[in-house]
Amino acid sequence: MSFANSHQIITNQQGIHEHLVDVVEKHLKHPFQKPYQSHSLEGFKLVAAEVEKQGKPIIFDSCCGVGDSTVNLAKLYPEHFVIGMDKSGHRLNKNEAYEQHGVDNFMLLRTDLNDFWRLALEAEMLPEKHFILYPNPWPKSKHLQRRWHGAAVFPALVALGGELEMRSNWRLYLDEFAAALAVVNKQASVHEFNPQPTITPFERKYQASGQALYQLKAAL
Numbered sequence: 001m002s003f004a005n006s007h008q009i010i011t012n013q014q015g016i017h018e019h020l021v022d023v024v025e026k027h028l029k030h031p032f033q034k035p036y037q038s039h040s041l042e043g044f045k046l047v048a049a050e051v052e053k054q055g056k057p058i059i060f061d062s063c064c065g066v067g068d069s070t071v072n073l074a075k076l077y078p079e080h081f082v083i084g085m086d087k088s089g090h091r092l093n094k095n096e097a098y099e100q101h102g103v104d105n106f107m108l109l110r111t112d113l114n115d116f117w118r119l120a121l122e123a124e125m126l127p128e129k130h131f132i133l134y135p136n137p138w139p140k141s142k143h144l145q146r147r148w149h150g151a152a153v154f155p156a157l158v159a160l161g162g163e164l165e166m167r168s169n170w171r172l173y174l175d176e177f178a179a180a181l182a183v184v185n186k187q188a189s190v191h192e193f194n195p196q197p198t199i200t201p202f203e204r205k206y207q208a209s210g211q212a213l214y215q216l217k218a219a220l
């Protein structure tokens with residue numbers, strides 16, 4: 001495989017998934033009731049205490065990976081408190097970031113968003129802005145329910161509200177997310193875009209390999 005093709009999406013899906021609307025409607029009818037993991041509850045308490053202490057409007061950086069985007073968003077929005085979340089461990093150390101970038105209006109949390117989003121909604125901890133940058137695409141048709149719009153937590157994600165921005169190198173993921181939003185009467189726009197500067201490691205990698213990048217925006 002040549003470098004130019006690396007990380008490119010390979011899918012067996014031709015267009016919006018034929019079962020998308022059924023899956024979204026199923027999740028709207030049957031609320032997601034999976035019990036919370038104990039470490040999700042503990043993590044949520046830490047965030048709630050910090051949010052209270054900061055007293056600033058909040059931004060969620062969901063699926064933040066190593067947290068580069070969280071620091072970049074904290075720089076871009078100094079009057080907000082940015083919460084970067086990912087289920088994998090973080091390599092980024094807050095003190096290190098502070099020394100490098102001079103920002104400390106952020107925190108990073110290792111958590112499963114299937115729990116965190118529901119906990120935030122129950123506690124009415126609602127983001128003014130919500131970024132989901134380069135979520136795992138799950139390009140095989142049979143994995144629709146692993147994409148955020150096909151997941152049982154989708155109604156909670158929508159109910160959190162705020163200005164949602166998603167980015168992907170797979171346009172169909174975003175078109176499908178927009179189609180799922182239409183099921184709940186929300187509008188979204190999807191455009192090709194050229195991030196200047198890039199704010200996440202995946203974004204840098206995709207751009208360096210010459211791939212087109214796309215952005216979804218929705219006022220939830």
Ligand SMILES: C[S@@+](CC[C@H](N)C(=O)[O-])C[C@H]1O[C@@H](n2cnc3c(N)ncnc32)[C@H](O)[C@@H]1O
Nearest residue numbers: 063064065086087088112113133134200201202
């Ligand atoms: C393709 S990476 C993108 C990371 C980063 N946003 C970037 O652009 O460099 C997708 C990230 O989503 C995270 N993720 C996937 N499912 C998750 C879940 N249920 N809860 C929290 N994070 C999740 C993964 O751990 C991974 O770090």
